[in-house]
Structures are given as C-alpha cells and as structure tokens.
Amino acid sequence: MNLFKRFEEAFMGNYGVPPVALARGEGTRVWDVDGKEYLDFIGGIAVSSLGHAHPALVEAVSRQVATLAHTSNLFLHEPEVLLAEKLLGMLDAPARVFFANSGTEANEAAYKLALKHGRREGRSYFVAAENGFHGRTIGALSLTGKKAIRDQFGPFPVDVRFVPYGDADALKETMTGDCIALFLEPTQGEAGVVPPPVGYLEAAREICDSTGALLVADEIQSAIGRTGHWFAHQADGVTPDILTLAKGLGGGLPIGACVGFGDVGRSFEKGDHGSTFGGNPVSCAAALAVLDNLDLGHVRSVAARLRDGLEAVDHPLLESVRGRGLWLATVLREPRAAQVQEAAAAAGFLVNALQPDAVRLAPPLVVTADEVDALVASFPRILTEAAA
Known part of the structure; x- marks a missing residue:
C-alpha cells in the first residue's frame, strides 16, 4: 500500500491528502519519496528559515x-x-x-x-x-x-x-x-x-x-x-x-x-x-x-531580486505581486491558484495556493540568487500551463 493511501486510512480528514510526500531535504531543495527534486518556495509555511538540514x-x-x-x-x-x-x-x-x-x-x-x-x-x-x-x-x-x-x-x-x-x-x-x-x-x-x-x-x-x-x-x-x-x-x-x-x-x-x-x-x-x-x-x-x-542583508538582496523578477513577468494570468521581503503573493486575474501550484510542482517548484487567486512564496531565508532566478525563469511557463 502506498504512502498516500496509508495516510488517508490513518489520519483524520482535516488536511485531505497532501499532493506530495517528502522524504528528505538539503538547503532549499527537497526530494519526494519517488526521488523527484523540488526547489522549496514554501519553507514549511514560512518556518524553515535556514532551509533543510542546515549544519548549524x-x-x-x-x-x-x-x-x-x-x-x-x-x-x-x-x-x-x-x-x-x-x-x-x-x-x-x-x-x-x-x-x-x-x-x-x-x-x-x-x-x-x-x-x-x-x-x-x-x-x-x-x-x-x-x-x-x-x-x-x-x-x-x-x-x-x-x-x-x-x-x-x-x-x-x-x-x-x-x-x-x-x-x-x-x-x-x-x-x-x-x-x-x-x-x-x-x-x-x-x-x-x-x-x-x-x-x-x-x-x-x-x-x-x-x-x-x-x-x-x-x-x-x-x-x-x-x-x-x-x-x-x-x-x-x-x-x-x-x-x-x-x-x-x-x-x-x-x-x-x-x-x-x-x-x-x-x-x-x-x-x-x-x-x-x-x-x-x-x-x-x-x-x-x-x-x-540568519543574514538579513542576504534576505533583503534576494527578496528584491525575487520581487523585481516576478514583477517583470508579462503574462495575462498574472495581475500583480504583493508582500514584503521573502514573503510574497502572486495575485492572479482568475481563480487558478490551485492550478499554478500543480503546474509549479510538475516543474520542480513547491509553492502554495493560498487563496483562489493568490499563490504564496515563502522560501527558506537562505535561498540563493540562482534559485530565485530559476523560479522566475520558469514562472511564465507555469502560468501558461495553469491557464490552459
């Protein structure tokens, strides 16, 4: 019996069945039980400040x-x-x-x-x-x-x-x-x-x-x-x-x-x-x-890079970006947040459909500029798949 079915049979129904089963993490990357790698832009709902398995x-x-x-x-x-x-x-x-x-x-x-x-x-x-x-x-x-x-x-x-x-x-x-x-x-x-x-x-x-x-x-x-x-x-x-x-x-x-x-x-x-x-x-x-x-200077630098990158995305589904620091929501013109979350996971990024028209990004505070750039570069394609 797979892990999802075991979860469903053992737990109360207040969470439903989560769509991804994680097995391990390192830095801002996590791997599911099938070995698929993701960049974590949820951070355990703004919890994993130092990412996963930080040596300190x-x-x-x-x-x-x-x-x-x-x-x-x-x-x-x-x-x-x-x-x-x-x-x-x-x-x-x-x-x-x-x-x-x-x-x-x-x-x-x-x-x-x-x-x-x-x-x-x-x-x-x-x-x-x-x-x-x-x-x-x-x-x-x-x-x-x-x-x-x-x-x-x-x-x-x-x-x-x-x-x-x-x-x-x-x-x-x-x-x-x-x-x-x-x-x-x-x-x-x-x-x-x-x-x-x-x-x-x-x-x-x-x-x-x-x-x-x-x-x-x-x-x-x-x-x-x-x-x-x-x-x-x-x-x-x-x-x-x-x-x-x-x-x-x-x-x-x-x-x-x-x-x-x-x-x-x-x-x-x-x-x-x-x-x-x-x-x-x-x-x-x-x-x-x-x-x-934690390095607040690093947080401010990559936060500005993430926001600037997302605000430069020109896509008919994306209305705006709001929030502060490494705690943002991409606001959609249609209630397609769940589809954005699904398309992002397929592309190797974990994001959170927070409201029907808003997707939350709260990565570990140690996320790098290259990792931010990777999400920004993939975001237009993610939005296109979500809108389809």
Whole structure:
C-alpha cells in the first residue's frame, strides 16, 4: 500500500491528502519519496528559515538532545534563558517572555495576558481584523476573522468586533475605552500576504494609546527576518504592547513566544498560565541557531531580486505581486491558484495556493540568487500551463 493511501486510512480528514510526500531535504531543495527534486518556495509555511538540514541547526539540536531534551516548567535551563535574553536584546525594549510550542499557543497566551490586564480596568471586548488569522484553538479562533473556519465552532467566550483590515477610520469608530486590545498582523498572512496601507500601523498605535487598549502584533509569520527585518513592526516604527512569534523562530522545531512589553509583561502571576513543553531545551537550541545564522542583508538582496523578477513577468494570468521581503503573493486575474501550484510542482517548484487567486512564496531565508532566478525563469511557463 502506498504512502498516500496509508495516510488517508490513518489520519483524520482535516488536511485531505497532501499532493506530495517528502522524504528528505538539503538547503532549499527537497526530494519526494519517488526521488523527484523540488526547489522549496514554501519553507514549511514560512518556518524553515535556514532551509533543510542546515549544519548549524543539526549540530545545535543534536548536541542539545544528547545533553538535556526536556525539563518541563518545574525546572529552568540555560537555553531558554539565553533565547529570551537574545529576543529581548533584539527588541531593545523592557519586556518579559513566555515560551509556547506554536503560533496559536502564543496567541492564546497573548489573549489571556490582554484579558487579565484589561479586566483590571473593567474593559470588555476585543477588536480584530476581517480575514485575519490568529490560530485554530478556541481563544485564538475567537480573534480570527475568517468566517469559513470560525463560525461553525461558535459561540465564543469573548466579544470580538471585526473591522476591515487597513481601515483606520473603522478602528476609530469601533474602539472605545471599553476595548481590551486590538489584535493585528503587520501583514495579513493567510488572507493572501496583504500588507497594510502606509501609516496604518502607526494609526493603530495612536488609537490604542488614546483609548488605553493594548496593541497585539501577531508576527507568527512575519517575524525572524521574513520581511527583511527581525520583526515586521520595526519597519513601521511601532512598538506593540504584546508580540507573538512562532514559525520561523525554530527553523523547523516547534516553538512559539509571547512577549509582553512594559507593565503588560508583568501581568501574569504564578499559576496564571503554563506549558509542559513550552521553552523545551531542544527547541530553544534550534531557535538560537536560527538567530545566530540568519543574514538579513542576504534576505533583503534576494527578496528584491525575487520581487523585481516576478514583477517583470508579462503574462495575462498574472495581475500583480504583493508582500514584503521573502514573503510574497502572486495575485492572479482568475481563480487558478490551485492550478499554478500543480503546474509549479510538475516543474520542480513547491509553492502554495493560498487563496483562489493568490499563490504564496515563502522560501527558506537562505535561498540563493540562482534559485530565485530559476523560479522566475520558469514562472511564465507555469502560468501558461495553469491557464490552459
């Protein structure tokens, strides 16, 4: 029985059956179980920051798992302290860290942190963006503005009011002194890699300041160099009250982080929150290796090359390119994203049909100029096959 059939018979149906079964990877290249080679322009959904089998990541994880693999939160260990200190140094602001295992867990921590802080002042509701994505557990799903994945699991335990993303006037109308927090992605990921209008994050910060609400920046996808900055909010000159991280932080190992700035970071007291595996020594060692080996100058250079190359493609199916850094969406004039993904895989490239008319590109941050050029050169043919 082949691997696809075994998967179908062993797993719940929430993923369907993925179209490719991968066996191994090296750098930005992966091979499927039949030996076919692909250039990976998905990066595990913006996770594989250093690519596959990076020597520094392999060495750090191997050394740590052979030394101390798990402690629980009953004991501390040096890798978690080193990682927290490094993140705080990169943020360059007084803050405290909580480590989790994933993005949705980081957002659950942020939700609880904001809830505790806001209820002290008698505040009662949250604001979030339409089409925003913050996770699938119930707290994070409460804040997720995608009806297709949200509505069937309601009602939710908190009042969340959704506004159009990028509309500062809607924020002003919706946010009052009763608002606990505003949850925003600096660029909306699952909505189709949608950057905000110029000045939107600054306006959001000002509205939060004027109402006393907290600003929560969900940087699960956008942080750790993905946009060419360590954290996307830094490019806008905005400091949130709470920041959530995951995906690219561990380079493939599961880790998430919730960072509370200033007094917000001191809101949790002993027993308020926890995680058995959060801050696991192996995941922290992996994250330290990622932060020590990423080159933001390289990211910016190849990101500009990728965007310029794609924007120069003249094809009737391609409408535009949007996004930031090595996190782009090619926007189509017709809902043919699934066909683009299929044609790309046939040509040896892994891309992601994110929306019916948008294809996500989030390659490892070590992707080379030659590999970017290879995708750009093949893209017109991929589009032609997808349009046929």
